[in-house]
Amino acid sequence: MVDDKGAGAPLLSIxxxxxxxxxxxxxxxxxxxxxxxxxxxxxxIKPGESLGLVGESGCGxxxxxxxxxxxVDATRGRVVLDGQPVGSDADRLAVARTVQMVFQDxxxxxxxxxxxxxxxxDPLRLHGVSNAGEVADRVAEMLRQVxxxxxxxxxxxxEFSGGQRQRIGIARALILKPKLVICxxxxxxxxxxxxxxxxxxxxxxxxDMGLSYLMISHDLGVVEHMSDRVAVMYLGRIVETGGWREIxxxxxxxxxxxxxxxxxxxxxxxHAREKARGEIPSPLNPPPGCTFNPRCPHATDHCRSxxxxxxxxxxxxxxxxxxxxxxxxxxx
Amino acid sequence: MNANTEPLLEVxxxxxxxxxxxxxxxxxxxxxxxxGRGETVGLVGESGCGxxxxxxxxMGLLKPPLGLxxxxxxxxxxxxxxxxxxQLRALRGKRIAMIFQxxxxxxxxxxxxxxxxAEMFVLHQGASWNEAQRxxxxxxxxxKVPAPERRASDYPHQLSGGMRQxxxxxxxxxxxPDLLIADEPTTALDVTVQAEIVDLMKELCAAKGTAILMISHDLGLVTDICxxVCVMYAGRIVEQQESELIFNAPQHPYTQGLxxxxxxxxxxxxxxxxxxxxxxxxxxxxxxxxxxxxxHPRCTRHTAICETVVPELTPLATGDxxxxxxxxxxxxxxxx
Amino acid sequence: MKIRANLxxxxxxxALALFVGVFGPWLAHTDPIMDAxxxxxxxxxxxxxxxxxxxxxxxxxxxxxYGAQISLTVGVVSQLINTFIGTALGVTAGYWGGWxxxxxxxxxxxxxxxxxxxxxxxxxxxxxxxxxxxxxxxxLTNWSYTCRISRAQTLAIxxxxxxxxxxxxxxxxxxxxxxxxxxxxxxxxxxxATLGMGGSILAEAALSFLGLGVRPPAPSWGSMLSDARETIxxxxxxxxxxxxxxxxxxxGLNLLGDGLRDILDPQSRSRR
Numbered sequence: 001m002v003d004d005k006g007a008g009a010p011l012l013s014i015x016x017x018x019x020x021x022x023x024x025x026x027x028x029x030x031x032x033x034x035x036x037x038x039x040x041x042x043x044x045i046k047p048g049e050s051l052g053l054v055g056e057s058g059c060g061x062x063x064x065x066x067x068x069x070x071x072v073d074a075t076r077g078r079v080v081l082d083g084q085p086v087g088s089d090a091d092r093l094a095v096a097r098t099v100q101m102v103f104q105d106x107x108x109x110x111x112x113x114x115x116x117x118x119x120x121x122d123p124l125r126l127h128g129v130s131n132a133g134e135v136a137d138r139v140a141e142m143l144r145q146v147x148x149x150x151x152x153x154x155x156x157x158x159e160f161s162g163g164q165r166q167r168i169g170i171a172r173a174l175i176l177k178p179k180l181v182i183c184x185x186x187x188x189x190x191x192x193x194x195x196x197x198x199x200x201x202x203x204x205x206x207x208d209m210g211l212s213y214l215m216i217s218h219d220l221g222v223v224e225h226m227s228d229r230v231a232v233m234y235l236g237r238i239v240e241t242g243g244w245r246e247i248x249x250x251x252x253x254x255x256x257x258x259x260x261x262x263x264x265x266x267x268x269x270x271h272a273r274e275k276a277r278g279e280i281p282s283p284l285n286p287p288p289g290c291t292f293n294p295r296c297p298h299a300t301d302h303c304r305s306x307x308x309x310x311x312x313x314x315x316x317x318x319x320x321x322x323x324x325x326x327x328x329x330x331x332x
Numbered sequence: 333m334n335a336n337t338e339p340l341l342e343v344x345x346x347x348x349x350x351x352x353x354x355x356x357x358x359x360x361x362x363x364x365x366x367x368g369r370g371e372t373v374g375l376v377g378e379s380g381c382g383x384x385x386x387x388x389x390x391m392g393l394l395k396p397p398l399g400l401x402x403x404x405x406x407x408x409x410x411x412x413x414x415x416x417x418x419q420l421r422a423l424r425g426k427r428i429a430m431i432f433q434x435x436x437x438x439x440x441x442x443x444x445x446x447x448x449x450a451e452m453f454v455l456h457q458g459a460s461w462n463e464a465q466r467x468x469x470x471x472x473x474x475x476k477v478p479a480p481e482r483r484a485s486d487y488p489h490q491l492s493g494g495m496r497q498x499x500x501x502x503x504x505x506x507x508x509p510d511l512l513i514a515d516e517p518t519t520a521l522d523v524t525v526q527a528e529i530v531d532l533m534k535e536l537c538a539a540k541g542t543a544i545l546m547i548s549h550d551l552g553l554v555t556d557i558c559x560x561v562c563v564m565y566a567g568r569i570v571e572q573q574e575s576e577l578i579f580n581a582p583q584h585p586y587t588q589g590l591x592x593x594x595x596x597x598x599x600x601x602x603x604x605x606x607x608x609x610x611x612x613x614x615x616x617x618x619x620x621x622x623x624x625x626x627x628h629p630r631c632t633r634h635t636a637i638c639e640t641v642v643p644e645l646t647p648l649a650t651g652d653x654x655x656x657x658x659x660x661x662x663x664x665x666x667x668x
Numbered sequence: 669m670k671i672r673a674n675l676x677x678x679x680x681x682x683a684l685a686l687f688v689g690v691f692g693p694w695l696a697h698t699d700p701i702m703d704a705x706x707x708x709x710x711x712x713x714x715x716x717x718x719x720x721x722x723x724x725x726x727x728x729x730x731x732x733x734y735g736a737q738i739s740l741t742v743g744v745v746s747q748l749i750n751t752f753i754g755t756a757l758g759v760t761a762g763y764w765g766g767w768x769x770x771x772x773x774x775x776x777x778x779x780x781x782x783x784x785x786x787x788x789x790x791x792x793x794x795x796x797x798x799x800x801x802x803x804x805x806x807x808l809t810n811w812s813y814t815c816r817i818s819r820a821q822t823l824a825i826x827x828x829x830x831x832x833x834x835x836x837x838x839x840x841x842x843x844x845x846x847x848x849x850x851x852x853x854x855x856x857x858x859x860x861a862t863l864g865m866g867g868s869i870l871a872e873a874a875l876s877f878l879g880l881g882v883r884p885p886a887p888s889w890g891s892m893l894s895d896a897r898e899t900i901x902x903x904x905x906x907x908x909x910x911x912x913x914x915x916x917x918x919x920g921l922n923l924l925g926d927g928l929r930d931i932l933d934p935q936s937r938s939r940r
Contacts, residue, residue, distance in 0.1 A: 056522035069836055096838030109829025113851045119830075122847070123837045161614045172833065191378045191615055192549055193586075193630075196593035196608035203607075218523055225595035225605060249601055262527035264556035265596055275531075276524045278478075279492050295524075 009083070010044040011212050012068065012099075012180055016077035017041045019063050023284065033284050037063035039236035040077070042310075045180065050206065050213040052227030052244070054220065054259065058283045060236040061216050065182050068214065070095045082179060093127060100173040102202075104185040106165035110157040116143075116168055117153040120175050127176060142171045145208070147201060163194040167201065174205065182214045187222060199225065220263060224248050232256045235283055235291040238310060242317035252319040252327050254296045290322070298323055339366040340408060340510055340543050341390070341428075347402035348385055348394065350618055357618050359398065360386055360567045364645070367511065372537070372544040374554035374575070377564035378615055383547045386564075387513045389413075390545075391430055392420040408510070426456045429504035433516040435496035439488040445499045446472070446484025452506035471502040475532060494525035501533065508540050515547045530557060551590060555579055560659060563587050566616055566626035569645060572661040583648060583662040585631045586611075625665065633666045641665070675927030681920025688736040696730035700887040703727065710903045720905040722895065724885075728905065731887035732913050738888045739917065742802060742872040743865035749807025751861050754814025759845055759853065761815075762822025772815065779812040785871060792880050802881050806868050814860050821853040855932035862925035866918035873914050889914050 018039055022032035038060045045051045055061045066072040067079055070086040079086045082098050103109035110119060120139045129135055140150035146167040157165055166186065173181055186202065187195040203226065206213060217223050223230060224244055231241040232255065240253040251257045258276035276295040281287055289306055293299040303322055310318040313325065348360040360382040367373045375383045388394050390405055392415070405413040412423065424430075432438045440448060449471050450464035459467065465484070472480035475498040488496055497517060504512055514533065518526040534557055537544050548554050554561055555575035563571040563584065571584040582588045589611040613630040616622060622629055628638040648660040648667075688695065697718075708725035711717055719728035761772035779787075788805040795801035825831060826849070834844050875881035876890030884891055889910040896906035 056524060071832075071835060092840070093838045096836065099836075101833070101836050103829040103833060105829055109833055111830040111848055111852070126838060126843075163614060169829075169833075172837075176837070193378060193590060193593065193611045194614065196595075196610045199595065200608055200610060219595075221595040221597045221599075224597050224600050225608070245601060248597060258524055260597065262523045263552065263597055264527070264530065264550070265552040275527055277528070279494050279525060280522060 008046070011047045011049075011082055012043075012045040012214070013080040014041055014043045014064075014068070014077070015080070017064070017067060017074055017079060018076035019060075019067055019072055020075040035284055036236050036286065037283060038067065041233075041236070041238055042077075043231055043238065043241070045212050045214060047179065047212055048206075048210050049229065050215055050227045052215045052217065052223035052230040053233060054217065054223055054230060055233035056218060056259075056280055058235060058280055059233040060283070061233055062184070064233070065101070065184060065214070065216060068180075068182060069099060069101060096123075096178075097127060097176050098178055099180040099182065100176065100178040101182045101184060102166075102170050102173045102186050105189050106162050106169060107189070109169050110165055110172075112157055115154050115156055119168065119172055120153070123172070123175055138175065142175050145174075145205065146171045147197075162190050163197060166190060166198055170198075170201065170205070174209065174211075177209070178211070180212045180214065182216065184216045185218070186215075188217070188219065195222075202226065220248070220259060221265070232259070235281070235286050237291065237320065238318075239292065239320045240318065241310070246314070246317045250317075252313055252317070252324045253292075253321050254298055254327075255292050257327070258295070290320075298327075338409065340369045340371070341367040341545075342406040343386070343390065343403070344406065345403040346386060346389065346405070347400070348382070348389055349399055349401035351397045351399070352619070354619060357621070358401065358567060359618050360389075362645070363403070363564075363567075363569055365562050365569065365572065367543050367545060369510070370538075370541045370543050371560070372534075372546065372558040374546045374548065374558035374561040375564060376548060376551050376554050376561055378549050380566075380615055380617070381564040382567040383564050384515055387430065387515055387545065387547055390513065391424060391428060392417075425452055425504075425509065426507050427509050428511045428513065429507075429509040430513040430515065431497070431500045431504050431517050433519050435493070435500045436488060438500060439496060441488055444485045444487055445491070446486075449484075449499070449503050449506055452503055456507045467506075468502075471506055472499070474505075474536065475499070475502045476528075477502075493521050494529065497521060497529050498532065501529075501536070505536055505540060505542065509542060511543045511545060512537060513545045513547070516549070517546075518553065519548070519550075526553075533557065551578065551594075566621055567618070568626060568663060569661075570627065570663045572645070572659060573648075574660065577660065583660075583667045584627075584664050585633055585666070586627050589630075625663075635666070637665050672927075674923045674930065678920050678923025678925070678927050681916055682924050685736060685740060685917040685920060688733055689740040692733040692736050696727075696733040698727045698730045700726060700731040700734040701885045703730070710899065710906070712903070713905055719909040720903070722892070722906050723899070728892075728909050731892060732889070732909050735887045735889045735892065735910065735913065736917075738799065738882055738886065739869050739872060739890075739914070741799070742806065743869045743917075743921070745803050746806035746810070746868045747861050747864045749803070750809075750811040750864060751814055751857060753808070754811035755818045755850070755853070755857060757811070758815040758818030759822045759849060762819040763826060763841065763845055763849065769819075772819070776812045776815050779809070784809040785874060788871060788875065789878075789880060792875065797880055797883050799882055799886075802872060802875065806871055810864060810867065814857060814864075817856050817860060818853050821856060822849055825849050825852050856929070859925050859929040859932065862921055862928060866921040866925075869914060869918055869921075 019037050021035040021037060023035050024032045041064060043051065053061050063072060067074060068086065070090055073088055081095065084090060086095055117139055120142060121135050124135050124138060139153055143150050143153060148164065148167055160168065183202065187198050190198060199222065205211065215223060215226050227244050229242065230244050230247040231238050232253065234255050240247065240251065240256045247256060251260060255276065257274040261274040274297065278295045281294065287294050289304040290308055293303045296303065308320045308322050310320045313319050344364050346360060346363040347358055350357045350359045363386055365373065375386065377383045385394065385398055389400055394400060400413055404411055407427065446465060446468045449468035453459040453464035453467050454461065469480045469484050472483055477483050477495060477498050518529050521529065533544065544557065546554055546557050555578060558575055561573060561575050561578050562569045565586050571582065571587050578587065579591060582591050592609040593611055595608060611630055616626065624640045625638045625643055628634040631638065643663045643665050645661045645663045648662055703726060705725040708721045709723055711721045713720045717727050717729065719732060722728055757772045761769040787809045791805035791808060792801055795804060831844060831848050834848050872881055872888065873890030873893060876888050877894040879894065882888035882891055892910035893907055900907050
């Protein structure tokens with residue numbers, strides 16, 4: 001599949017990123033365990049592109065997001081955003097103007113004691129917009145863009161519904177005009193009947209403002225709808241990445257196939273044979289060899305001893321599996 | 333299934349009231365459905381539509397400010413909505429069991445899981461402790477917990493979310509109840525674990541002949557497990573159909589709106605990326621239910637009659653004469 | 669309604685105490701220290717001396733009126749110091765964690781293990797008696813509870829999305845603590861401060877009773893109680909009125925604190 005979005009240098013480049021946290025240890029507990037939250041991830045997002053990141057608990061997607069935001073330091077590898085490396089010694093304010101985040105829970109992501117106006121105007125002032133008139137104009141404009149009225153700016157968060165609060169969260173993320181927005185489960189906490197409103201809004205804003213998205217979600221339907229490229233993450237590693245069509249129509253990695261098979265939707269039902277077995281292992285104690293092997297319906301001894309790495313099965317479609325070539329495309 | 337079999341559970345014109353300082357409100361109104369022996373029925377709706385409290389009322393677990401304000405609940409011919417507490421307790425666990433969304437809060441954190449299962453046998457079947465412990469290990473094996481003898485002495489916090497949910501299912505099905513009520517049992521679980529739990533529930537309940545009342549906001553999940561689905565909105569059932577029909581041919585504008593607004597895997601490949609069809613407005617709160625049809629402010633088809641006259645739940649005219657299709661009902665002046 | 673009763677009664681009593689504290693000098697009939705006439709010693713309450721007179725012949729009513737200033741000053745100032753220390757330590761410990769958190773926790777544990785009155789006594793012994801020393805001593809002893817609560821609150825708030833959003837927007841740590849965390853911890857802290865004022869007033873009374881607080885002849889309610897020790901059966905009005913003053917003021921502050929907690933507790937707010 002030809003990728004026609006944003007030619008040229010990538011906006012975000014994650015190069016062999018690893019983030020390890022020592023857990024426990026100390027005077028009486030002996031050597032600490034290593035939590036390999038992110039264990040060798042390389043990804044890129046071009047300007048204007050949407051990358052969907054799919055994974056379940058323990059896969060490291062939250063830590064990856066924090067690394068991109070510069071809030072967590074890399075143990076190995078690096079994150080380069082708009083040509084500048086991101087990390088604790090980077091210019092905090094410059095990073096804030098380049099990448100922002102939309103949070104999952106609209107009920108916890110707004111300060112209950114601040115009016116909407118203050119929540120949106122403060123960041124502008126922090127970043128040097130001192131003219132009161134300009135601040136007011138930008139706040140009003142942003143509210144209009146997210147589908148709210150400027151006269152609602154002086155209300156408090158509890159006076160809004162969940163969907164409206166999420167719009168305010170989106171307004172806050174976009175007020176500094178960033179280039180990359182990380183959307184962390186942006187609709188999971190919303191009522192089902194209003195999810196479409198927010199999804200449509202995010203896509204509209206992307207087109208209007210030329211944004212790139214890193215869309216983190218466990219809902220494959222949302223990811224398929226909103227992404228140009230998709231990366232599937234399991235226990236700190238990317239197991240498959242490619243264009244949305246390849247990933248969802250011709251998934252090659254058994255975990256990707258298991259995720260699709262697990263969706264209880266009549267459109268995708270029938271892939272029952274591909275379901276994963278057992279529980280997700282703890283990232284503190286990953287299995288040897290390919291980390292997916294205990295749950296994989298196709299694991300062999302080789303899989304249990306040697307960890308595979310990402311290799312291209314076709315142009316732009318990478319899979320980390322010893323047996324990737326053997327898997328026929330799942331019938332549509 | 334023999335169409336003449338007496339239904340296991342009949343809920344008739346259920347009404348649940350909510351009493352606040354600002355007055356009394358009908359949180360749930362006119363809810364009626366039946367569940368046959370071994371049948372699987374789903375109750376679908378968004379948060380606040382009343383599906384969970386409907387389930388709680390069947391178990392007799394409503395607490396103030398909520399209370400049963402009308403209607404009947406009939407379990408194999410016996411009315412149970414006004415039974416004294418002691419008799420209700422005897423029913424719970426033995427004939428009707430319930431599992432919840434968050435097993436960590438539903439399991440006792442201070443007792444090993446094996447013991448919590450064993451208690452069911454002692455309480456409802458008068459088994460001895462030794463016998464009960466042995467059967468508890470068997471129950472853990474039935475819900476596919478690996479190494480059940482060792483797991484039986486684990487505490488809930490030592491188990492993963494999926495394991496805890498399996499323990500809940502083991503407790504619920506221990507005494508082979510006639511009906512299992514499952515309230516969002518997989519919402520807190522990862523997708524792949526969810527799939528396993530769903531398969532487990534289907535398998536076990538089919539084997540034991542237990543009927544299931546499944547409550548969820550996920551229409552896809554419910555249609556996977558259940559034969560028949562009731563869609564609830566703002567305290568009322570607005571549509572009731574066989575699962576296959578609900579997704580492919582929803583009749584109520586709300587259900588249609590839901591199905592059309594969800595981004596479903598496979599749609600983009602088939603139809604390209606289209607703008608999702610939004611349902612305008614927000615779900616009304618209990619204290620502000622609209623007059624007439626409660627969905628009318630958000631409905632594209634609403635007319636004057638919708639604002640004043642509450643539509644009745646009426647059967648659809650379908651060509652199919654099977655018992656399932658005969659149960660197809662819609663509450664709308666302009667359905668179809 | 670229980671909430672309103674607490675607030676009304678507590679607020680009323682506290683307002684009364686404040687009123688007396690501010691207008692005491694005008695409400696008093698005589699100078700509380702100088703106007704001593706041994707001829708009038710230990711007279712029972714009458715039309716001229718509303719609360720009677722003490723052993724020096726001073727008008728008890730006037731001394732109680734003036735005494736309000738001392739008690740309230742002690743209550744408010746020492747609590748302000750407590751709150752400042754406790755909040756500063758608690759919020760920074762909760763926010764930054766690490767070794768600073770360990771240090772603050774250790775210090776708090778230490779303070780909680782030492783009986784506060786003994787600690788205050790020790791400080792008074794070093795600083796010498798007097799109102800200022802009293803304020804410092806009480807201000808340094810009772811911050812532990814505020815520290816614990818504000819630390820717990822900070823930990824809870826820290827994980828809320830809006831704090832992380834502030835970091836993502838480029839806010840620095842200090843700014844976040846002041847603009848995002850502190851305003852959301854104020855509720856419980858105000859309640860603790862209000863209840864603490866009552867405690868401070870009682871502590872002052874105790875210390876003055878022991879002769880270690882405010883020095884005579886200053887009309888502090890506590891020292892008035894101390895002086896009246898021997899005459900409690902003969903001339904009960906010498907202890908009754910200062911005692912009542914302490915009792916009503918502390919009761920008022922406690923009820924007010926309870927009422928405020930009911931309002932500011934998010935649980936009760938959502939019920940409305």
